[in-house]
Amino acid sequence: MVPSLLLEIALIGILGIASQWIAWRYRMPAIVVMSITGLLIGPVFGIINPEKDFGDLFGPIISAAVAIILFEGSLNLSFKELRGIGKPVFRISTLGAFIAWILGSLTAHYIAGLSWAVAFVIGGLFIVTGPTVIMPLLRQAKLKPRPAKILKWEGIIVDPIGALLAVFAFEIIVVITAENPNGTQLLLFFAASLFAVIFGWALGKGLGWMFETGHIPEFLKSPAIVVVVIFCFTAADMVMHETGLLSVTAMGITLANMGISSISDMRHFKENISVLLISTIFIMLTASLEVETLLQIFSPNIIGYVLLMMFIVRPLSIFLSMIGTGLSLNEKILLGWIAPRGIVALTVSSYFASVLLGAGYEDAEILTTLTFALVFSTVVAHGFSLGWLAKKLNLSQEGNPGALIIGSNKFTVRLADSLKKANIPVIVVDDIWENLSLARQAGVPFYHGDMLSEQTEHMLDTIPYDYLLAATDDNALNSLTCTTFLPEYGRTNVFKISPYTHFKDGYSSGVVPKVGGRILFDRKFSLENLIDKIEEGYVFRKTTLTEQYGLKQYLDDKDERTVFLYLIKPNGVLKFFSEEMRTVPATGDVIVSLTPPLKEKEKIQAKIENNRMNVGKNEKK
CATH class of the missing domain: 1.20.1530.20 (Na+/H+ antiporter like fold)
Structure with missing residues (x-):
């Protein structure tokens, strides 16, 4: 038996939350863990008996x-x-x-x-x-x-x-x-x-x-x-x-x-x-x-x-x-x-x-x-x-963790398309119909509506999406949206595009930095920067880390202008890169990045040269 009622209250609270955490960590039914915990500290080991102790x-x-x-x-x-x-x-x-x-x-x-x-x-x-x-x-x-x-x-x-x-x-x-x-x-x-x-x-x-x-x-x-x-x-x-x-x-x-x-x-x-x-x-x-x-x-x-x-x-x-x-x-x-x-x-x-x-x-x-x-x-x-x-019974939406992207523009649509090709559930949400034309043309799932409206809450099924990415051109709206959905998605699963502007003495933002979700990718890359990169011909590249080609070699080979977007674990778990979260790629991970088109040009040039050489050999024969 515990020596005081106050200690018993503290013990019950700690064990209750610990049971919830264990259930979350190992994906078990929380009620089962709590019931077993109560049985262990009660009738099994006789540590507490709340009914008698509380009177x-x-x-x-x-x-x-x-x-x-x-x-x-x-x-x-x-x-x-x-x-x-x-x-x-x-x-x-x-x-x-x-x-x-x-x-x-x-x-x-x-x-x-x-x-x-x-x-x-x-x-x-x-x-x-x-x-x-x-x-x-x-x-x-x-x-x-x-x-x-x-x-x-x-x-x-x-x-x-x-x-x-x-x-x-x-x-x-x-x-x-x-x-x-x-x-x-x-x-x-x-x-x-x-x-x-x-x-x-x-x-x-x-x-x-x-x-x-x-x-x-x-x-x-x-x-x-x-x-x-x-x-x-x-x-x-x-x-x-x-x-x-x-x-x-x-x-x-x-x-x-x-x-x-x-x-x-x-x-x-x-x-x-x-x-x-x-x-x-x-x-x-x-x-x-x-x-x-x-x-x-x-x-x-x-x-x-x-x-x-x-x-x-x-x-x-x-x-x-x-x-x-x-x-x-x-x-x-x-x-x-x-x-x-x-x-x-x-x-x-x-x-x-x-x-x-x-x-x-x-x-x-x-x-x-x-x-x-x-x-x-x-x-x-x-x-x-x-x-x-x-x-x-085919009544589950369990699967690879998906992403709900708010804001339809050249970058977010390309990002959604890359996720779709990786068999990751994705949807683009925007309240301006004209903006969604990009998503429609790319064949990306989309929803027309305001994410903060009550109608969207009832009409849009958000269950398949574990991550929320706010990437509109309105930084205040991005922060408000992230703040609204933090309790539902969790602090580590809500991201907003960088609201920072680069000045000589660093970066500044018109929005309080702590408001809303975490910064997506890096503060150096605002939505305008990312859209510019798409227009410059930057490409989405997938790289699989292996024993022979590890993280160190990948980092040595990458172009310094590369933007790390997300990685996919071998078990299908999706993780977005953010400077506010420590994401360390490991062997077997697939890294998706936005890279300059230089390598693509080199590949095309090499292919052309290779074709020329083959043609020359055939002519000699």
């Missing part, structure tokens, strides 16, 4: 964290995303959820051996997936837009529905088992649910209005949202347990669809908080499990229940609810398999376990074990199989 604070901390995570997820639910997927999302959130509830309850009764009352409560709860598990998986698996959006919407919309179904089932049990049953309690349940939706909508509208009218300054907007979210969840939850999840979801969706410009800025802040909370909460929950709970997982009825939920209940609910939605067979197969359960299932099941045990249902004792068995099994199975299955 009465454990429940409120978990609940507040879940509320913030669910709100952050719902803040991404713009109704414009539903274009083309509205019917599948509606079906999966209503008919699909209902079918999963009924089938899951039957499975819990006949296979897990639970009483009808407990089975219907847990059956309602287990329809949830949730943003805590879906979002990290979608970030790692490059799914095509339609299945990715359906899974995201389902995870966020069905989360509160599952909790409400569990409450609804419990309220029915209370009514049925009462000595003098009446429907008042059920009416209160529906009234509380309606209140939660209206309350969340009203808070969202009110907060949005205050943001738009300037009643809340910029530096207070993010803190205000966090506080209001917790208040929204708590107030609704006090009226009836678990309606708080519904309330914060309604609040998030309301704000997401008000068109508030500052919401996108706060969304990045909320995403950072969400990652931190998911990292810590998952470790806290798994570390709080008892050894006896883990051993119970291996009982035949629990294993059978988990297998049926994964291989029968979920696929059947998807295939039945998706009839007539226009989804392909491959999409239905993917959706029918991917349904990892997460934090909401763990937290709410522990609440109902205690409530049902207090009501005299002794079989509710295994709810925690059953829940963790399903959560861990689905997280591991779906986390490791999503990418593989998506590739097999």
